[in-house]
Amino acid sequence: MVQIACPDVEKHAVTMMKQLHQMKRENDHCDFKIQVGDDVYYTHKNVLSAGSAYFKDILKNDTKMRREAKVVLKDVDSQCVKNCIDFIYSGKFEMAHKKIVELLRVANMLQLEDVKRAVSGTLEESITVENYFATRNLTKMYGLEAVSAKCSIFLKENIMEISHQPEFGNIGKQEFINLIQFEESKLWEEEKLKLSLKWVEKNPKKQEHLYECLEVIKFDEISTAMLLDLLKTHPIISNNLELYKFINGHILKAREGLKKTEKGYNEELIILFDDETDCIRPLIQ
Template sequence: MEEPLSDTPTVVGNDLYMQKYTDSNFTSQFLTGLVDLKNAGKFFDMNICVGSTKIPCHRIVLAAASDYFRSMFGGTMKESFTNTVTIHDVEPSTMECLVDFCYTGSVVVTEDNVTDLLKASDVFQFPTVRESCCEFLGKKLHPSNCISIHNYAESHSCTQLVKTALTFIASNIVEVTEYPEFLTLGYDIMRQIMSHSEVNVDKEENVYEILLYWLRDNISTRSESFCRLMECVRLPFIRRIYLLSKIETNPLIRKSSLCQRLVKETRMFHTCMLDLQDNASIRLQPRPSTGIAELLIMVGGCDENCDQATSIEAYNPITDSWRRLAQFEGNLRGGYAIVTLGNDIYVTGGSQGSQVYSRVWRYNSQVSEWSEVAPMLLPKEYHGSVVLNSFIYVVGASGCECYDFLLDRWTMIASLPHPVTNCSVTSCLGKIYSIGNAFNSEEMIIQVYSPETDSWSVLPCPLPQMNFVPHITSLKGLVYFIREDSTEVLTYDPTSFKWSKIPPMLQLHLGGSAAVFNGSVIVSGGYDEQFGLAGTIEAYDPDKKAWSVIGMMPRPMFWHGCVSIYRFVSTPTGLKFTADADLHDLTPLLKPPAS
């Protein structure tokens, strides 16, 4: 141990030499000394009285350990100059625990004292004791007590314990329904549970049936809440036959305008009529326990040696893993476009040397196979493709076409009034937006197509000078313009005609790809600021207004295509909710009482 300094300072030249000495054992020895004084009953200067119990202690120790007692003893209250302080509404044993904590910094939490200790530590401002009680309750969660613990935590503003309990309820929802407390839940907590992605069921139909079970317990007062809670059921992932036979026949759903909108949305999803980018919501995100996931698909591209890939890679964000899908049977040389219709992927056109293709390939995700479908009427390269109202539209300098997948047939639509090169397109609020370079000019032209009138119009373009045509995509009613020559991103709001800047990307993505995935704008791959080929995938969350890295490509690529699809990726891990045979029969419950 270092020797203490002498009382006489050491002088070196004209400077005073000093050294600070710290005893590393002082704090623990000091606390031990306080405990020894307490145990020996020495120097007490006050008593805490709880009922008939007196707890002798040192005023300064309590004031040092608790802001509550510091304010009490340091102010003008009578407790600041009396030797006895009376405490109400707390058990003597609980107060003794808190006083002991002031001396030792430790407390024993048990099933018998945890609720009283949590409440008292909250009142007397012992935050670490409060946290230890919350942690203890979090470890004791069970389907039989999780609702009461959640309610207790909420009443005492224990934010983290509320979240922990809510996640536990969702993760064990099937078992929780077996206890009577479930049927006492109110609208607010039911909405939080039903909205939770961790609801652990083997298929989404179970969520609807659990909600129906809750409704039946008090249908007279819960009918309106039931209809509002239907927003939390992820109807797009319910089988069509179940939707038709069980949900659409529900008399409450048939009478509710909100529920009818939800059913219409689901039908549009099933028939590929729903614009997933405009209608991005939690309902379009499958629950992990059902075995369905939204996958990010990378198609083709070039590596750092400019070798062109024909592989199709799928990224599962739940497992943070990549999986190779069926290899593309043709070649992906360049100039092609990629789009999804439903859960199938279409690759249109492209070129190799002087040869420009009109062929169209389709990837069937159900059987994981590629096949050729009807070719476009005209060959196309460096064009754009987009889906709107279940039709595939291709937009390019050589003409614009529309594909009907039911008829496997292409038809010509109005041509661009100003033909452009390196066309990028997206759909937003029922219209198609196209941007590209005017021929023999560096001018960027934005053109908007209306399917109702089969006509194009030019949108005034206040974009700054760019070296490359930006990627464009849309999400929640905004068109995003993602630059390739900088990290800048701009948005256009078609309803207000307003242009805005959003926070810049975390890095440059020259030659990268853009898409919408899991409710965010995704940008992947390409060259970064150091001219290195990067495999970074970053996402922009429009709610948080921030970019974050969500993963890495299996290998760095540029000029690749990027889309997303839904697919069964594993056997469902959730539990099955077993309902009574008459669960769906609400007629007897809706009958007016006999007069």
């Protein structure tokens, strides 16, 4: 037997899909309708089955949708459904960026993994400090692994800016500890302490994990001036007696080291919590 093949098989496949797409537009030989609200899209069963696991399942079994040659999709955006149909036929579509969330929901429902991968590329290029947590949530909801990896990198590179976002406190304990320990982030120890306090500030429930975070911070590399400022001004510290004593203890350790090297140490720079009187007083030598 002699095999006869098109000189350009890929071009042939593209031409066939273009023809099918044109037939869809002209309602030519269409045998299946997709209704979304008042909009009705005419399609071909074979094309839908080949392009979507969702349609393949409902069209290969004896379902009402198969018998009626029609499916009604509720509570979805009609334009996003049209985009998904266009993608099945042509591998491409145009859409407004604001529709990405709804498009992912529709693509996930129709089991269109290629659409989700295509949208992932757009999401990866559009991550910002402001939309970081919204994008991160999408990766978890729809299993967008490539975008999730990009989000992890973005967080490590922009953690100081992202810490000001309201959702910063939603980061889990172990992930947060890993972040402040991450060597390539090149965070100063002072920044790690500020981030830990900000994490609790954004979500007070995280305070029970604060000491675990503080354990990975090298307090001997933090300036005494900063620690003193935190004692005086930061509400999380001033409202937590044990935490106040913890920070104050590191100040005292720094003072002892400084006394050994600088005789002219300014005693008014240290504030001491007095266990006997349960009050704060200047350290008197």
